[in-house]
Structures are given as structure tokens and as C-alpha cells.
Amino acid sequence: MPRLFSAIEIPRPLAERLTLLRAGLTGARWIDPENYHLTLRFIGDVDGMTARDFAEALGAIEMPPFEIRLNGLGSFGGNKPRAIFAGVAPSEGLNALRRANDRAAREAGLPAEGRNFMPHVTLARLRNARADAVAAYLEHQGGVFADPFIVNRFVLYSSRDSVGGGPYVVEAAYPLED
Ligand code: ATP
Ligand code: MG
Secondary structure: OOEEEEEEEOOOOHHHHHHHOOOOOOOOOEEHHHHHHEEEEEEEEHHHHHHHHHHHHHHHOOOOOOEEOEEEEEEEEEOOOOOEEEEOOOOOHHHHHHHHHHHHHHOOOOOOOOOOOOEEEEEEOOOOHHHHHHHHHHHHOOOEOOOEEEEOOOEEEEEEOOOOOOEEEEEEEEEEEO
């Protein structure tokens, strides 16, 4: 069964710049820049028919391109930090695209997403990283701001069946057009 999620790709020049943040934190497993992505809707392992229905519903989304900007770093996991991410500046276009992806999932018969949408780009997974070391890292690197970029397509990715993780494969791409 394919394991799927829809996402926005990170342009290569920005991905290259983000790799400059891969320093100064022990216990971090840094994500390869070609695997950076901003998840729109996580689907998980589904049967082929559901996968096709979701892909088709995504194809019906009509939206103009929009701009987003990464703005600063954070961590997930509180006292037991498990990931470092780059956050995303609030964007109406992004919210609309997320809603459209949710709708497509519903049309494919998938259950509603329980969690709130927290747009982010994961930069590292952490194993046994100390909370104070993560805080010091974020203090040091967290103020880095990036130029905005234009989102003119989104994609349906597959990750490794059941287990997840990269390399992610683009199964379909969906252009955004005026
Ligand atoms: P790994 O779990 O091995 O670290 P991964 O999380 O990158 O790999 P997947 O588990 O296939 O790979 O997840 C793909 C994307 O979907 C990732 O961006 C992940 O953060 C996100 N994701 C995974 N599980 C969920 C979930 N239950 N709800 C929302 N998003 C999720
Ligand atoms: Mg995962």
C-alpha cells in the first residue's frame, strides 16, 4: 500500500541556504536538502483505489500561485525535543491550499485530520538531544530569515511504505495557475 502525503516543494536555492543551519547541535540527524518539504496533508498508507481518488481530487484544485516565506526555527517535543523545523509566515494562500487538500482527502473518503495545521519544514530529527542544547542552538540560529518564494505547484509524494521517510518520490504534480 502506498504511503502518501501532499506537499509543497522547497526551491533548490532556498534548500541550499537552509543547509547552512546544519551546524552546532549534537544528536541531530539532518534531513537531506532534496527531501525538504512542507506537508499540506498527510494521508498515510492507503489502498490503490483511495490513492487514485485522492490524486484525482487534487487534480481538480484550482488556485492561483501565492508567495510564502520561512520565518525562523523552532523545535517539536518540548522537554524531549524530537525535531527542528523552519516555521512559515502566516499566508492566506497557504491556508486556502491546505483547505483544498483537506477537501480532496474527504472526497477520497479519508477520515478528517485530527491535528491543527502547523505548516513547517522539518530540518532535523533529534535523538537524545538535550533540551538546553536545542534552546542554545535555536538562540544562535533561530533568527535566520529567508526570502519569500512563489508556490506555483504542489505535489503528491510517496514515502517508504509503512515506515515513512525519504527519499520521497513525486507521484504527481499539480500546477497553480491564475
Ligand atoms: P520518518 O517518520 O521516518 O521520520 P517522515 O515523517 O519524513 O519519516 P512520513 O512518516 O511518511 O515520513 O511522513 C511524511 C510527511 O508527513 C512528513 O512531513 C511528516 O512530518 C508528515 N506526517 C507524518 N505523520 C503525520 C501525521 N500523523 N499527521 C500529520 N502529518 C504527518
Ligand atoms: Mg513520520
